[in-house]
Amino acid sequence: MILQMILPITYRIYPSGCKAEQCVRRSRGVASAGAAAGIFEEFSTGFPVELSTAYSTAWARVCRRERGLRRVALAAGAALGGTLVILALGLALSLTLTTAALAAAGEGVFQIPQGGVGRIEVTIRPGDSAPWGSFRAHPVPFVHAEASDNRFVGLIGADMQSSPGTEPLEVKVRRDGQSVLLARLTVEITKVDFPEQRVDGVPDETVNPSPKSLRRIKREKAAISHLWVSGPEAPLWRDAWRSPVGAEPSGRFGYRRVFNGEPRSPHNGEDFPAPSGTPVSAPNRGVARIPGDYFFGGNTVFLEHGGGLFTFYMHLSAITVKDGQQVEAGDVIGRVGATGRATGPHLHWGGRLDGARINPLWLTRDAPVYRIGPEVEGTPVEAAAPASASAAPGTP
Numbered sequence: 350m351i352l353q354m355i356l357p358i359t360y361r362i363y364p365s366g367c368k369a370e371q372c373v374r375r376s377r378g379v380a381s382a383g384a385a386a387g388i389f390e391e392f393s394t395g396f397p398v399e400l401s402t403a404y405s406t407a408w409a410r411v412c413r414r415e416r417g418l419r420r421v422a423l424a425a426g427a428a429l430g431g432t433l434v435i436l437a438l439g440l441a442l443s444l445t446l447t448t449a450a451l452a453a454a455g456e457g458v459f460q461i462p463q464g465g466v467g468r469i470e471v472t473i474r475p476g477d478s479a480p481w482g483s484f485r486a487h488p489v490p491f492v493h494a495e496a497s498d499n500r501f502v503g504l505i506g507a508d509m510q511s512s513p514g515t516e517p518l519e520v521k522v523r524r525d526g527q528s529v530l531l532a533r534l535t536v537e538i539t540k541v542d543f544p545e546q547r548v549d550g551v552p553d554e555t556v557n558p559s560p561k562s563l564r565r566i567k568r569e570k571a572a573i574s575h576l577w578v579s580g581p582e583a584p585l586w587r588d589a590w591r592s593p594v595g596a597e598p599s600g601r602f603g604y605r606r607v608f609n610g611e612p613r614s615p616h617n618g619e620d621f622p623a624p625s626g627t628p629v630s631a632p633n634r635g636v637a638r639i640p641g642d643y644f645f646g647g648n649t650v651f652l653e654h655g656g657g658l659f660t661f662y663m664h665l666s667a668i669t670v671k672d673g674q675q676v677e678a679g680d681v682i683g684r685v686g687a688t689g690r691a692t693g694p695h696l697h698w699g700g701r702l703d704g705a706r707i708n709p710l711w712l713t714r715d716a717p718v719y720r721i722g723p724e725v726e727g728t729p730v731e732a733a734a735p736a737s738a739s740a741a742p743g744t745p
């Protein structure tokens with residue numbers, strides 16, 4: 350009887366169990382690990398092989414941990430089947446586990462690899478405000494999920510070189526006249542072993558610039574650094590991203606680069622080899638910022654999508670937008686070329702989210718998702734909602 354009482358609780362802690370085998374077997378697919386209180390996370394893979402490996406590694410880690418926890422739970426169950434003394438001990442252990450699980454309601458672990466993007470999806474209740482969040486001392490704005498009035502999406506990013514470890518993420522909503530903490534998540538940034546890429550045959554001036562070029566590089570770096578911290582906090586982007594070019598990515602984001610035999614900065618974007626002149630279009634709504642000719646990037650366009658999110662486009666043969674021009678998804682912003690430090694025509698597509706260097710492919714393909722359902726009660730907190738979250742437009 351007690352065994353029956355305990356085991357369902359144990360299973361409720363891990364409702365969907367470990368799917369490590371599926372993770373390994375499927376290079377494209379979906380795997381999920383359950384967590385408490387209707388909150389669960391989901392990984393989808395749809396990346397080139399190199400990045401699928403990163404996913405698999407991340408998942409193997411999740412599953413190893415789950416298997417370990419399940420062993421503890423099963424050990425408790427076995428103990429209950431033994432003597433009364435062991436049953437009592439097992440009961441105590443199970444109660445400890447249960448208490449931990451209940452305390453963890455509204456909490457959870459959300460894994461993002463270095464250079465990755467995570468989606469937080471919140472389904473609100475009627476009358477709730479739009480959600481808002483905070484991560485790494487930055488606000489996390491939410492926008493309506495595609496074709497949904499009560500589902501919202503927020504994005505967080507992990508820099509390609511951020512130290513593996515954990516960072517807290519809070520998600521709140523205004524409900525019944527007060528701020529409510531819906532979730533306090535632990536974002537675990539997992540290490541990715543980016544391969545080395547040797548690039549030979551680039552002009553030596555772009556590897557060992559002259560003092561004059563170094564002064565130019567410094568000026569350009571300052572202008573670009575300033576860009577990442579400027580702009581509106583409200584997102585301009587919609588929850589529907591598209592590829593900027595009709596070409597396949599090379600999957601070389603994050604590669605440690607060695608130019609002409611000399612180590613340089615890691616590759617902070619995705620390359621799309623395409624014929625010179627191929628149109629490059631905006632992947633989402635944004636505003637063109639400081640387009641121009643840059644030392645390393647050649648002809649470059651930066652798009653500001655609001656809410657701390659930027660994407661940028663390098664080595665273009667032509668730029669077709671002006672500084673401050675607003676563009677919609679699909680608008681042509683330039684053409685593929687080989688300007689700047691490039692060995693052939695391709696689009697270099699980069700992204701920044703709250704300053705973190707992210708692989709923008711995560712915007713267009715399945716990023717890890719953490720879902721918070723309307724059944725989550727949350728905890729009332731003393732916190733003023735941002736003005737933008739006072740009402741959820743379009744919500745009943």
Ligand SMILES: [Zn+2]
Binds near residue numbers: 620696697
């Ligand atoms: Zn590149």
